[in-house]
Amino acid sequence: MCHSIARSVVKDCRYRKRSWRAAIVVAFFAVAGMANSADMPPLLSQEQMDASEIQLALQKLNVLGRVLYIAAHPDDENTNLMAFWANGSLYDAAYLSITRGDGGQNLIGPELGERLGVIRTEELLDARRIDHAKQFFTRAIDFGFSKTAEESMRIWNHDKILADVVWVIRNFRPDVIVTRFSPEDEKTHGHHTASAILATEAFSAAADPPAVTIRFSEKHTRKSQRPV
Structure with a gap:
């Protein structure tokens, strides 16, 4: 019983470490992507149409x-x-x-x-x-x-x-x-x-x-x- 609990705790700790590492990696690429998107010009340079132009x-x-x-x-x-x-x-x-x-x-x-x-x-x-x-x-x-x-x-x-x-x-x-x-x-x-x-x-x-x-x-x- 104690061994199974200990194994569960170890697995849980390992899972949490992997989750935190994954979260850090995702956050890093998200920030990098935001920085790159801030430096890049918009894909559509045309001005947005107003209601009359759309009509x-x-x-x-x-x-x-x-x-x-x-x-x-x-x-x-x-x-x-x-x-x-x-x-x-x-x-x-x-x-x-x-x-x-x-x-x-x-x-x-x-x-x-x-x-x-x-x-x-x-x-x-x-x-x-x-x-x-x-x-x-x-x-x-x-x-x-x-x-x-x-x-x-x-x-x-x-x-x-x-x-x-x-x-x-x-x-x-x-x-x-x-x-x-x-x-x-x-x-x-x-x-x-x-x-x-x-x-x-x-x-x-x-x-x-x-x-x-x-x-x-x-x-x-x-x-x-x-x-x-």
Whole structure:
């Protein structure tokens, strides 16, 4: 009897020691995990939708239609039209700005060039948050006023920017493409005419894989969005 009690006590003590050790190990990894999770950025960087945005997203499930609006600069888009497409017609709308507007003037601050381009980029992104459309850019630099579309194409590198526009069309897959400017107007800003020419060329090239070979894959373009 005494031996059985003693054995039970010993077993109980050993069990408790193992339990405490296991608890310590679990606690250690839990604390380490909390520390690592505190250092890591959230997996979803997108802002949470409010009730009205959730309702709009649900309403769009019943509507099929995508519209891509293409122009040259951050201030060229018709925001009323973008808002109508995205909220009134419930289409999936997007604006492709060929440049980021870094060659424009700044009357309210000292930022010019690339810094101005950053500001105007943020302005477009803020506008899209309001009208619920998407925003795209190309790698074209806004070098200031251009007299002709040919000059703009030469400075931008026509083939490179055309590939950017084709990439947007192939990935966004619009049903309709709308250009802000005419491809035949020689009396306006060269960037404006060039944006329409690129849109027209990309419309055909996007459906012809041999015509334009994209040298970067979708995987590479999304790599920078992953948590580090």
